[in-house]
Amino acid sequence: MNAATIASWMREINASVRAERDHLVQLDAAIGDGDHGTNMTRGFEAVVLALGQALDADPESPPGKLLILAGRTLVSTVGGASGPLWGSALRSGGRVLGDQGSFDGAQLVEVLAAALASVKDLGTAAVGDKTMVDALEPAVEKLRARLTDGATVEDALEGAAAAAEAGMRSTIPIQARKGRASYLGERSVGHQDPGATSTALVIRALQKAVVYQNR
Ligand code: ADP
Ligand code: MG
Numbered sequence: 001m002n003a004a005t006i007a008s009w010m011r012e013i014n015a016s017v018r019a020e021r022d023h024l025v026q027l028d029a030a031i032g033d034g035d036h037g038t039n040m041t042r043g044f045e046a047v048v049l050a051l052g053q054a055l056d057a058d059p060e061s062p063p064g065k066l067l068i069l070a071g072r073t074l075v076s077t078v079g080g081a082s083g084p085l086w087g088s089a090l091r092s093g094g095r096v097l098g099d100q101g102s103f104d105g106a107q108l109v110e111v112l113a114a115a116l117a118s119v120k121d122l123g124t125a126a127v128g129d130k131t132m133v134d135a136l137e138p139a140v141e142k143l144r145a146r147l148t149d150g151a152t153v154e155d156a157l158e159g160a161a162a163a164a165e166a167g168m169r170s171t172i173p174i175q176a177r178k179g180r181a182s183y184l185g186e187r188s189v190g191h192q193d194p195g196a197t198s199t200a201l202v203i204r205a206l207q208k209a210v211v212y213q214n215r
Helices: 003-019 021-031 036-057 063-077 082-097 105-123 133-148 153-170 180-188 194-214
Strands: none
Touching: 003 021, 003 036, 003 063, 003 194, 021 036, 021 180, 021 194, 036 063, 036 082, 036 194, 063 082, 082 105, 082 194, 105 133, 105 153, 133 153, 133 194, 153 194
16 A cells, blocks of 8 residues: 555545535534534545645655645644544554555554544544544454454455444444534434544545555
């Protein structure tokens, strides 16, 4: 995996959050302020543009640098909670890769683990608080576990994407303890968390990007 993997991942995220924009808006309208679909769409549109410019200027841009640029772009274009959270996640993930030109599955786990750590650090949410952590943490754990068991990166990412989707659904019956939805108290029960939903799209996008690249 290399810079092209990261560029393709960001394009896949952009396409999927755009396709699911109205759904993400509806989910956020139910327990937040209804901007999550537009936040994610605006942010990843800007990320794709920024990465395109960076790769035009320097086709040898390393993958870590692209992730850091993606994170910076999210922070500067997205006002809601998801901008700083995903922004610091991608920057932390990018820092793990330094200037290296390619990375393997074990390093991908470290990238995503750093991203998760940074989300938890900034947002102080744990699994069960009804946030994006409910999708991201099981995805990172499943990726690590499958790779440790000797699975290919593609199979491990399929497991990670499925784990994120299960984590997303697990937010429905629980009460929000972090973010805007927590203001609703018990009334947040019965609704799927928008951030966990877009996080499942982000992990599924990574799985697709790697599968397409290896074809
Ligand atoms: P805002 O809540 O500022 O309008 P968004 O609508 O873009 O921002 O994003 C909302 C999502 O952000 C929530 O569904 C939740 O998953 C995530 N989120 C909010 N606060 C936190 C937090 N403290 N830690 C982790 N994720 C959070
Ligand atoms: Mg919102």
